[in-house]
Amino acid sequence: MKKTIIFGAMAVAGMAAVSASAATLDDVKAKGELACGVNTGVVGFAAPDASGKWVGFDVDVCRAVAAAVLGDSNAVKYVPLTSKNRFTALASGEIDMLARNTTWTFSRDVDLKFTFVGVNYYDGQAFMVPKALGVTSAKELDGATVCIQTGTTTELNLADFFRSNGMSYEPVPLDTNAENQKNYLAGACDVYTTDASALASSRATFENPDDHVILPEIVSKEPLGPLVRHGDNQWGDIVRWTLNALIAAEELGVTSANLAEMSNGTNSPEINRLLGTEGSLGEMLGLSADWAKNALAVSGNYGEIFETHIGESTAIGLARGLNAQWINGGLIYSPPFR
Amino acid sequence: MSDLSYVRTEMLDEKDPPGGEAGIVTWIHKNLFPSIGSGILTVISIFLVYQLLAGILPWMFKSSWTASSLNECREAIHLAYGEGTEGACWSVINERYKQLLFGFYPSELYWRPILAFFLLFVAIAPVLFNKVPRKVLYFSAIYPFLAFWMVWGGSIWVPISAMLGLVVGYYASVILPAVIGSLGAIVAAMILPIVWWILLAGPVAGMLQGIVPISIESVGSDKLGGFTLSVLIGVVGIALSLPIGILLALGRQSPLFVVKIICVGFIEFIRGVPLITLLFVASTLLNYFMPPGTSFDLVLRVMIMVTLFASAYMAEVIRGGLAAIPKGQYEAADALGLDFWKATRLIIMPQALKISIPNIVSNFIGLFKDTTLVSIIGLLDPLGLTNAIRANQEWNGVVWELYAFVALLFFIVCFSMSRYSMYLERKLKTGH
Incomplete structure (x- = not known):
């Protein structure tokens, strides 16, 4: 009975729709x-x-x-x-x-x-590490555990970067930026990687932003x-x-x-x-x-x-x-x- | 002869139970430490509960309610409770609770969804409680159209002309059987309203609006969000899935081959795909089937998909109820000379539905919680909004507080539904 509300609105929506036009x-x-x-x-x-x-x-x-x-x-x-x-x-x-x-x-x-x-x-993909780690370049990240967001180009860029530099890494894949932040702060991974702009904004929300550094290497082009x-x-x-x-x-x-x-x-x-x-x-x-x-x-x-x-x-x-x-x-x- | 019998003239006061049978010590002994094994488990449980509360409660209460960003929150908490204290930043809820509840609905019009929400209780009261006057049912019948008008606004003639479609269907089912026979009338009663809605409802509403313009400010679907969106999708899904589910369950048992095949096919197809797939179909694939330029509201598409999904599951729940009814009941109905619809309405369905109540309500609760899946296709329901709120630099990094608030909202609704269903089961209990 109550399906009218849907069909009625659908019909009205259909009526109101503007005719297709290329412009x-x-x-x-x-x-x-x-x-x-x-x-x-x-x-x-x-x-x-x-x-x-x-x-x-x-x-x-x-x-x-x-x-x-x-x-x-x-x-x-x-x-x-x-x-x-x-x-x-x-x-x-x-x-x-x-x-x-x-x-x-x-x-x-x-x-x-x-x-x-x-x-x-x-934009471009970058790496963030805790300052206490004493890392100054992404080239020193051999064997690191890395927090990444799944299903993005970030994952592929990361693999490319480590392979071309002959290094190994252990990925910690997670779904959202928020989870990654939490995991990184909890020490579940040594490195957090995503676009440089997102890293900067994440770091700004940390309790002690100065304890973390964004490494200078940008490993991908993201225009x-x-x-x-x-x-x-x-x-x-x-x-x-x-x-x-x-x-x-x-x-x-x-x-x-x-x-x-x-x-x-x-x-x-x-x-x-x-x-x-x-x-x-x-x-x-x-x-x-x-x-x-x-x-x-x-x-x-x-x-x-x-x-x-x-x-x-x-x-x-x-x-x-x-x-x-x-x-x-x-x-x-x-x-x-x- | 002297009276030797002795009859007590006043009652003795009740005596306390023997020392070993009452008192707090006994209760503890009986319930917590009846044996050594249970005693150990009790101690472990108390320890775990204490650990949990000791972790959560200070976090909950050593909090800040008035800061304007996460960093200010931290400062305020450090100032009040000492350096290094971690506390909840409830300020984000304080600032954003309206957004979490109403999405992007214009704040001066908040009364409309609120009113629609409270009228919902009036509308379902006669369904929920049998002490309510039956006349309220008329209100229940027009409520969906009223609620649609309250939430989306616009001309009042749109819901009225949509309602006229039902009237068309009703008269078709009353007048036509004499003209074209009962099967033709049923088909006509289904098709005529659809013809009305697709071809005539729009122009008629436009014409009436031209003659008597009555309208309130219209609010587009892009303004819907937050808990309002969840409730809207949930209520539409719940209200529609039950009747459609009943029809599908009956259709599945129908001796008419075509009807049976359609119902079985529909149910099995829908149950064979995850809800999120259907939502993706609604949000992306349907666009390609529409003529270019058609703007078919995303919220409406989602409501249709959620309803179809819930109906298929509801049909199976009700089929379970139907299967549990002894064959004798069907035969008794036949023996009374009732036709199919009367037998179904008066004898079969009341029993089948009563058996199915726990499952039906479970389905409703599941459906309501599933509405959060719409955040995956970009609709800003409470869960989608938590992400959007974190995307403000002030609140970037706030996670638990937002989820706790959303969880509380959902818990209130789901728990109420569950308690109501227990009440209903007790009320309808006619067994031995």
């Missing part, structure tokens, strides 16, 4: 909100705060895109996704873009038919970035250039503090083109002229977003490192706005 931009505008896939919870990158609002480094990419497309950074429907269902959610159209610390790899780009629009964080489906190049361009706008703004010195002033026009033609006072870049994307200004108004440029969520002023305390602008010796680089 994601039109869909997003029609819905009035951007469906953005995020992590179910990774420190600094995506997490709900006490009031239920999503915050984080990846979340700000979603908000910037929503602001660029819809003019409202809050018009985002966050879809928390696990590493298992993130790709199907994107492929099936449940979400419009995925910003869920996803590593850009060949097979994901080519075989799964996604378009990675850029890299917003260059994390937002991605969209193959086949809608206009939408891919919008997400790509929104990310580029955040990056270029830092390089050009556009910050949330001087954004209003600069959007009245400056002496720099590139800033003017970026902020829409010169040229017609917004129009070429199918957006309003002030799209990049809206995106920057959300939480500032790339550097500001980095500092707010994961930078050295936060408890996580990540240095810019590879994620510094190219002019400062990092890899963060935006093609010109021309």
Whole structure:
């Protein structure tokens, strides 16, 4: 009897569904909100705060895109996704873009038919050991017991690293980061390995963070970035250039503090083109002229977003490192706005 | 003749039992140290319980309730109880209990799921206790639609037009037998409401909303989470799995070959796959079957899958009850001239269900606890939220406190269900 509630709602949902269309931009505008896939919870990158609002480094990419497309950074429907269902959610159209610390790899780009629009964080796998062990390099870890998360690329990278250096190790595989932290602290393993950013955030929560060191070796490349489906190049361009706008703004010195002033026009033609006072870049994307200004108004440029969520002023305390602008010796680089 | 008989005119006071039969010493002797072996076991048990409590209680009570991060918690505990003390950081519960209970539901609308939750008790009262006036059953019938409206909001005409589908089905089963025969009427009574829901319910609701706009703020499924989500999935699963399970159990015993094959196939298929597989189907595979662009709510998909899963198990539990009923009962029903449905409703089912109560309630409790599996497909139920809360730098590293709170929530609900089922068994006890 009571199954009506389900069928009724199902029918209504079916009615309300918008007709299929290749243009994601039109869909997003029609819905009035951007469906953005995020992590179910990774420190600094995506997490709900006490009031239920999503915050984080990846979340700000979603908000910037929503602001660029819809003019409202809050018009985002966050879809928390696990590493298992993130790709199907994107492929099936449940979400419009995925910003869920996803590593850009060949097979994901080519075989799964996604378009990675850029890299917003260059991560890599590292090792953490107790200082008391006196280890200073990962090359000295022969025979160590290692806490790892199962089912991730971490496990494979670890095997590769130890094999190529002719060392042996004993893995202690566990399912979640939280369990690994507990195990490592309880002394169940000598070494804890995962992405450097996650290690830094874990260490920051330890009772005595100074008793632990993160070894300098980075044993894998994990370029994390937002991605969209193959086949809608206009939408891919919008997400790509929104990310580029955040990056270029830092390089050009556009910050949330001087954004209003600069959007009245400056002496720099590139800033003017970026902020829409010169040229017609917004129009070429199918957006309003002030799209990049809206995106920057959300939480500032790339550097500001980095500092707010994961930078050295936060408890996580990540240095810019590879994620510094190219002019400062990092890899963060935006093609010109021309 | 003098009266030689002696009759006591007042009763003697009750005497204390002999010294060896009462008193605390005797109780201890009888229950704890009746023999040397038992005595040793008692001492060991007391020691273990003491060790356990000595570990847990100081941790529980040497705690901090008001800090705003794990590190502050530690400082506060060190300050209050001395350096090196390890205590619980209940501050995380203090800050996040609303989120654990309601997920992302807008805080100014918390009254809606709360009201729906309490109305649930009104709705199930006539089912649970037979002293409640029978008229409350009418409320029970409209409750699912009311609860749907309270939780998701939106136009009131959506649940009303969904309810009209039932009315369509009812009238089809009343009017049509005279026109197209009883088998045709049963089929029509099943198909017509579905046609109504798929083709007409939406437009009719839209039209009525156009004429008389009554609506409350709608809340999307992406806002559902925490314990509210568990309760929603659990209640829907429980409420639907029992009737569907009964139908499947009857269908499995049916002499009609096709009906029997369908029921057996369904039950065996569903029982042959783990729930988590079905949830993955709901969260990933179903998307590929839908026309592109269709947004078919994930929570709804999960509810359907959980219901199907629970129904198959429920069917087998009830089949066990049916099998336990002596053949004489069926024959007696036939002898009274009752048709199949009357015999089932009046004689077979009441007995079969009574026998099955412990198993049914076990199934309900199992189902309710299984709802935590949805955290694996990315829904933020209480367990999923513990991870999301830890993903805030302030609370990264808090593990036991969150799990303890979630365990407490589940224990309250499951324990209540279990106590109720014991009450029900006593109430329905008609055996010798």
